[in-house]
Amino acid sequence: MKGCVFDLDGVITDTAKFHFAAWSQLAKEKLNLELPASFETELKGVSRIDSLNRILKFGGVKDDYTDEQVQAMAAEKNGYYLKAIEKLTRDDILPGINDLIAQLKEHHVLMALASASKNAPAILEKLGLMDAFDAIADPAKVAHGKPAPDIFLAGAAAINLDPSECVGVEDAVAGVQSIKDAGMVAVAVGDAHELAKADKVVPTTADFSYDLFEETYEQAHK
Ligand code: BG6
Ligand code: MG
Numbered sequence: 001m002k003g004c005v006f007d008l009d010g011v012i013t014d015t016a017k018f019h020f021a022a023w024s025q026l027a028k029e030k031l032n033l034e035l036p037a038s039f040e041t042e043l044k045g046v047s048r049i050d051s052l053n054r055i056l057k058f059g060g061v062k063d064d065y066t067d068e069q070v071q072a073m074a075a076e077k078n079g080y081y082l083k084a085i086e087k088l089t090r091d092d093i094l095p096g097i098n099d100l101i102a103q104l105k106e107h108h109v110l111m112a113l114a115s116a117s118k119n120a121p122a123i124l125e126k127l128g129l130m131d132a133f134d135a136i137a138d139p140a141k142v143a144h145g146k147p148a149p150d151i152f153l154a155g156a157a158a159i160n161l162d163p164s165e166c167v168g169v170e171d172a173v174a175g176v177q178s179i180k181d182a183g184m185v186a187v188a189v190g191d192a193h194e195l196a197k198a199d200k201v202v203p204t205t206a207d208f209s210y211d212l213f214e215e216t217y218e219q220a221h222k
Contacts, residue, residue: 001109001165001166001167001185001213001214001217002109002110002161002165002166003109003110003111003112003156003159003161003165003166003167004104004109004110004111004112004166004167004168004169004213005111005112005113005114005137005152005155005156005159005166005167005168005169005179005184006111006112006113006114006115006133006155006168006169007045007113007114007115007168007169007170007171007172007175008113008115008117008120008123008124009044009045009115009116009117009123009171010044010171010172010189010190011094011097011169011170011171011189011205012093012094012097012124012127012129013088013092013093013094013123013127014092014094015085015088015117015123016040016044016171017040018081018084018085019043019044019051019081020035020039020040020043021080021084022077022078022080022081022084023035023039023043023051023052023055023077025077025080026055026073026076026077026080027055027059030073030076031055031056031059031061033055033058033059035055035058039055039058041172041173041194042054042173043055044171044172044173044174044175045116045146045147045170045171045172045173045174045175045178046116046145046146046172046174047116047139047145047146048074048077048078048118049070049071049074050145052070052073052074052077053070056070078119081119082119085119085123085126088123088126088127089126089127089128090127090128092126092127093127093129094205095204095205095206096204096205096206096207096208096209097205097208099209100205100208100209100210100213101129101132103209103210104210104213106210107210107214109210110134110135110159110160110161111132111133111134111159112133112134112135112136112137112155112156112158112159113133113135113136113137113155114137114151114152114154114155114168114178115136115137115139115151116139116145116146116151117139118139118140120136120139121136124136134158134159135155135158135159136158137151137152137154137155137157137158138154139151141154142154146172146174146175146177146178147173147174147175147177147178147181148178148181149178149179149181149182149183150178151178152168152178152179152182152184153182155168156182156184163182163183163184164183164184164221166184166185167184167185167186167187167213167216167217168182168184168185168186168187169186169187169188169189169208169213170186170187170188170189170195170198171188171189171190171195173194173195173197175188176188176195176197176198177197179198180197180198185199185216185217185220185221186198186199186200187199187200187201187202187208187212187213187216188200188201188202189201189202189203189204189205189207189208190203199216199219199220200212200216
């Protein structure tokens with residue numbers, strides 16, 4: 001393993017809950033729609049506009065809004081989300097992540113970020129992790145969002161590595177699909193059943209380590 005390409009939301013910090021809370025608020029206020037808790041999994045890793053389209057489809061109102069209205073709703077959701085993450089600090093880095101970063105650096109493994117979030121640089125700044133990554137792939141510059149492989153391919157390219165030399169790290173079903181279709185080994189955090197397409201699934205980020213990633217990589221390349 002020469003490189004590690006990370007998702008952000010739900011892997012480095014627990015912002016997944018804030019995304020879902022913001023979508024739930026928007027759905028309730030603008031669409032008079034209650035999002036079931038099960039929808040959280042479905043929206044993980046999915047871009048802002050694709051998430052809103054899925055919600056509109058779920059509510060059966062996909063054709064009721066103009067593009068401008070859809071854009072305005074997406075912006076409104078982002079407003080709620082930004083308010084929720086205002087107070088993020090280093091203390092909000094998930095367990096095990098700081099140690100993992102230190103171990104990867106010790107082993108000279110390059111690190112890239114492959115988040116679907118346009119807020120990723122601002123979040124890394126709040127977490128004090130801006131300098132930890134060798135590159136940040138820009139989701140605005142890729143043609144297709146997760147589950148397409150584009151953003152993970154961009155992450156590997158940004159650290160000048162072939163995807164086959166990298167491990168991708170995710171918490172989302174869409175993200176694991178993206179990693180696998182990019183030709184990378186996938187380590188996932190969350191529910192083993194939901195994330196079964198990953199090469200390795202652990203229940204918490206506290207289980208992440210250089211050794212786990214390296215073993216998973218070697219096993220997958222046998
Ligand atoms: C992903 C989140 O990381 O980023 C999704 O898992 C989110 O829930 C997506 O929709 C886009 O984020 P943003 O910050 O650009 O709206
Ligand atoms: Mg995620």
